[in-house]
Amino acid sequence: MTDQPENPLRDALADAISSNEVILFMKGTPEQPMCGFSARTCAALTATETEFASVDVLADPRIRQELSSLSNWPTIPQLFVKGELVGGADIVGQMYESGELAAVLGAPATAGDEPLPETAAPGSAPPLQIENRLS
Amino acid sequence: MPTASEVKERIEIGIPGSDAEVTSDDNVHFSARVVASDFAGLSLVEQHRLVYAIFGEGELGGSIHALALTTETR
Numbered sequence: 057m058t059d060q061p062e063n064p065l066r067d068a069l070a071d072a073i074s075s076n077e078v079i080l081f082m083k084g085t086p087e088q089p090m091c092g093f094s095a096r097t098c099a100a101l102t103a104t105e106t107e108f109a110s111v112d113v114l115a116d117p118r119i120r121q122e123l124s125s126l127s128n129w130p131t132i133p134q135l136f137v138k139g140e141l142v143g144g145a146d147i148v149g150q151m152y153e154s155g156e157l158a159a160v161l162g163a164p165a166t167a168g169d170e171p172l173p174e175t176a177a178p179g180s181a182p183p184l185q186i187e188n189r190l191s
Numbered sequence: 192m193p194t195a196s197e198v199k200e201r202i203e204i205g206i207p208g209s210d211a212e213v214t215s216d217d218n219v220h221f222s223a224r225v226v227a228s229d230f231a232g233l234s235l236v237e238q239h240r241l242v243y244a245i246f247g248e249g250e251l252g253g254s255i256h257a258l259a260l261t262t263e264t265r
Contacts, residue, residue: 093257128240129236129240129243130243130246130251130252131243131251131252131257131258132252141236142236143235143236143239144239145259146239146259146260146261147235147236147239150235150261151235
């Protein structure tokens with residue numbers, strides 16, 4: 057453990073994860089993903105017609121570092137549903153194809169029939185700006 | 192830069208009894224399919240964590256820029 061008991065960034069991340077039913081930590085934004093893995097994950101969520109919150113980890117390098125230590129997951133993107141890590145791009149893609157993703161998200165179980173679109177439709181909410189909560 | 196066969200070897204040593212198929216076009220982006228009996232009873236997240244744990248801090252996203260991963264229980 058560190059000598060600093062206070063970690064506002066970790067608190068902000070934990071708060072974002074617990075207060076958003078579906079939240080995606082990604083590189084870029086749903087409108088403009090900066091990485092193919094993030095783009096694919098957005099596309100899967102969009103295809104299941106799920107509204108989701110998003111955080112751009114590129115906004116501040118500390119977000120990624122703190123998120124990975126919180127989630128014990130080394131890579132981006134990371135999808136959380138109801139406070140639990142569902143997985144990264146590979147798992148989300150696999151679950152989309154099997155229909156499990158729709159089940160986890162509580163969406164109609166019609167997803168998975170269609171191949172993923174190349175690009176995600178714009179997300180329903182503007183990205184959360186965790187970095188604005190950093191001192 | 193690691194080669195696909197080096198990544199394969201590390202996964203198979205890291206998860207005894209596993210079989211890994213690893214491909215890479217550039218020795219930076221890798222794609223791996225890992226079959227292991229150790230995955231039995233684990234969630235997909237836990238299965239992927241087992242594989243990720245083989246690689247050092249900063250290696251994934253660093254010298255191994257991307258590791259597309261599929262896991263399967265034997």
